[in-house]
Amino acid sequence: MVLVIPVGMTGCQSSEGTAKIPDKVDFNFHIRPILSDRCFTCHGPDASQRKEDLRLDTREGALAALKDYEDRYAIVPHNPEASEVFLRVTSEDTSLVMPPVSSNMKLSEYEIKLIKKWIEQGAEFKPHWSLVPPQMPTIPTVDEASWITNEIDYFTLKKMEEVGLSPNPKADKVHLLKRVSFDLLGLPPTLEIQQKFLSDDSPEAYEKLIDELLTSQHYGEKMAIHWLDVARYADSHGYQDDGLRTMWPWRDWVIHAFNQNYPYDQFLTWQLAGDLIPDKTRETILATGFNRNHKITQEGGVIDEEYRIEYVTDRTNTFGKAFLGLTFECAKCHDHKYDPISQRDYYSTFAFFNHVPEKGIVGTIDASFADPPNMEITDEDLEKVLSFVNKKDTATLEVMVMKDSMGLRDTHILTRGNYDAKGEKVAFATPEAILEYDTTRFEKNRLGLAKWLISRDNPLTSRVLVNRIWQEIFGRGIVKTSGDFGMQGELPTHPELLDWLALDFMNNGWDMKRLVKLIVMSSTYTQSSKLDKKAIEKDPENLYLARSNRIRLGAEMVRDHVLASSGLLNPEIGGPSVKPYQPEGVWESSTSGRGLLQTYIQDHGGDLYRRGMYTFIKRTVPPPVMLMYDASNRDQCEVRRLNTNTPLQALVMLNDPTVLEASRVLSEKLITEHIPIEEKIEKAFQLILCRASVEEEKTLLINYYNEELQRFSQHPQEANKFITIGEFPAKETEDKIQVAALMQVIHTVYNMEEAITKS
Structure with missing residues (x-):
């Protein structure tokens, strides 16, 4: 579907003080957001809450005669003065005006003008844009075709030209290398990679770099971080007792799947129904652990069926958000108030996950076995099909997986969502507004559900995935609300680009690495992040992508950067979660x-220096440093992290033992090198900021070093105390004063904003 957003309108946003009413008012991009915000609560899909039998989310409902007035209508096409909607929103009578005064909502003058013009133009209704299967749009023509690298750029440049913006110049190689290294590996480029890339003047240098990064085993780790949020992965069960669980072999599989570039349709199918596919293996069954990552209680006295229903509910909600980008959970207790998902639809989808032979509570808080259904990973598995699982000891290894009962359990609509209030019995189905569940095409089980998802007729699956990959790279999706493609979600800033990416992704075998490469190769991606006054005034949120965004590194990458740049990082892939330094008593x-x-119980040795994604996550007490940097607590499916900026983050960088230890270890390494102190400081600067310093920075840092050298010389006991931070063995050196002074300089560089910013 090709949608054109009039200039000045992107998503639900408008500059109403200066915005011009568009020549053609579009239902999806202008009218539906108003109705959804102000009207659908009382006049939308939820029949139980609908007032006066008036429905404004469908054309039939809006054009029908009003309940008690056969000669009056909510909307009369081409005639606003005969349309009750227009008359009510413009009424000065507080007993008649809509929305009601008690709602504390009202329409602006601009919104009223939009509704009037829409009615004058015939009051055309359209299906919600995300529920119409994408159609391949025509590649736009642009004025500055020389800027184009690939198809992505035609769409972004066209939008810039429409609003009077021009793209930024290309980022210099130094900043581009840092950016793409963090985007693809979640790690800084080494000095060797920096030197190699910067000295390669060939036209293919950047593409060769990308191809090299995509083959790194660390690529799978970086891609997996987001998926662990989606899958609500954790190392404990949650709830009050919050006992130990072992699901890390599933995490190893996710890393492996990304590194092997499993097509997304396969990646999705195995996780939803790897136990049901005809050629199932131990690997495909392990992949279904995705469905068992939800919270589980181990508290005595609970009502078994109540918690079993909670687990099925979690799987259903996760399915809706993870794969469809919809708020399914809103239809658990009643029809969805905004989206075309009825309570019947909810429980018909619920039915696919309701046949697992599980209980609400199994075992005790320290049960040595995984809650059934489970899978034991044997030595034979590790030697053959599950060689990617990093098992380190001889203990029995069990993980929770999916399995359906031989005898199917009936599924009922639960009145108001209560586990014991069984209503009408329902069969396997999905919301028809998305795509009818045709049982001649799709089996009546999770495998059929997976096939329904990856059907080319499904309007959401591909769009949702490419939008999320775009979000991970640019910091914001084409649809900002990546977990809500419904009526209350924001509209796409570049709808034609989203459709083109979705179809191109499917047409090329759901190839994840190809999609990532396509995005990072684009001129849109390789722009500088330098700020232009005109661009900021016209587009402060950078919706039109006329520059690159400056984005703080994610929680895991802050840690990874510190460890990698200092040489402390343990590069081991996979394995059990670890417990690094943490404040006592948390x-x-x-x-x-x-x-x-x-x-x-803190770990020691090499386990202290694993990547952030391997940090043990106890749901009731998530890692505090990670939370400071907006990591998910993994209670539920999360598809977009917040990005806050608080003083606590600065305090972490100043006081975290890992940062101080990394500063000490890097200082010790550099002190032993037989090069001038100026070169040692410059080397540390390049390792941390991934660029050479400018003269002013060099002068400041050298002066600071000399000041600290003098201070520690006068107070050697402070130097001795300072350089003992952390468990990594200290190098034997007589230059403790110099180590402390250089450590202080390095610590300062780590605390520069640029150190943890992807520009």
């Missing part, structure tokens, strides 16, 4: 006082 203050996880 777990103990929130524990139930029982079980293996009642006390935080």
Whole structure:
């Protein structure tokens, strides 16, 4: 579907003070957002809450005669003065005006003008844009075709030209290298890679770099971080007792799947229904652990069926958000108030996940086995099909997986969502507004559900995925609300580009690495992030992509950058989660006082220096440093992290033992090198900021080094104390004063905003 957003209108946003009413008012981009915000609560899809039997989310409902007035209509095409909607929103009578005064909502003058013109133009209704299968749009023509690298750029440049913007110049190689390295690996480029790329003047240098990064085993780790949020992966069960769980082999599979570039349709199918495919293997069954990552109770006295229903509910909600970008959970207790998902639709989808032979509670807080259905990973598995699982000891390894009962369990609509209030019985189905569930095409199980998802007729699956990859790279999706493609979600800034990407993705075998490469090769991606006053005034949020965004590194990458740049990083792939430094008493203050996880037992040795994605996540007490940087607590499916900026983040960088230890270790390494101190400082600068310093920076840092050298010389006991931070063995050196002074300089560089910013 090709949609054109009039200039000045992107998503639900408008500059109403200066915006011109568009020549053609579009229902999806102008009218539906108003109706959804102000009217659908009382006049939308939810029949139980609908007032006066008036429905404004459908053409039939809006054009029908009013309940008690056969000669009056909510909307009369081409005649606003005969349309009750227009008359009510413009009424000065507080007993008649809509929305009601009690709602504390009202329409602006601009919105009223939009509605009037829409009615005058015939009041055309359209299906919601995301529920219409994408159609391949025509590649736009642009004025500055020389800027184009690939098809993405035609769409973005066309939008810039429409609003009077021009793209930024290309980023210099130094900043581009840092940007793409963090986007593809989540790690800074080494000095060797920096030198190699900067010295390669060939036209293919950048593409060769991308191809090299895509083959790195760390690529799978970076891509997996987001998917762990989506899958609500954690190392504990949640709820009050929050006992230990072992699902890290599934995490190893996710990393492996990204590194092997499994097509997304396969990646999706195996996780939803790897136990049901005809050629299933131990690997495809392990992949279904995706469905078992939800919270599980281990508390005595709970009502078994109540919690079993909670688990099925979580799978259903996760399915809706993860794969369809819809708020399914809103239809659990009643028809969705905004989107065409009825309560019947919800429980018909619920039925696919309701046949697992599980209980609400199994075992005790320290049960040595995984809740059934489960899968034991044997030595034979590790030698053959599951060689990517990084098992380190001889203990029995069990993970939770999916399995359906031989005898199917009936599924009922649950009145108001209550587990024990069974209503009408329902069969396997999905919301027809998305795509009818044709049982001649799709099996009546999770495998059929997976096939329904990856059908080319499904309007959402591909769009949702490419939007999320775009979000991971640019910091914002083409649809900002990446978890809500429904009526209350924001509209796409570049709808034609979204459709083109979705279709191109499917047409090329759902190839993930190809999609990522296409995006990072584009001129849109390689722009400088330098700020232009005109662009900021016209487009402060950079919706039109006339520059690159400056984005703070994610929680895991802040840690990874510090470890990698200092040489501390343990590059091991996969394996059990680890417990690095953490403030004392955090777990103990929130524990139930029982079980293996009642006390935080820190790891030592190489486990202290694993990547952030391997940090142990206890749901009731998530890693505090990670939370400071907006990491998910993994209670539920999350598809977009917040990006906050708080003083606590600065305090972390100043006081975190990992940052101080990394500064010490890098200082010790550089002190042993037989090069002038100026070169040592410059080398540290390049390792951390991934660029050479300018003269002013060099002068400041050298002066600071000399000041600290003098201070520590006068107070050697402070130097001795300073350089003992962290467990990594200290190098034997007589230059402790110099180590402390250089450590202070390095620590300062780590605390520069640029150090943890992807520009």
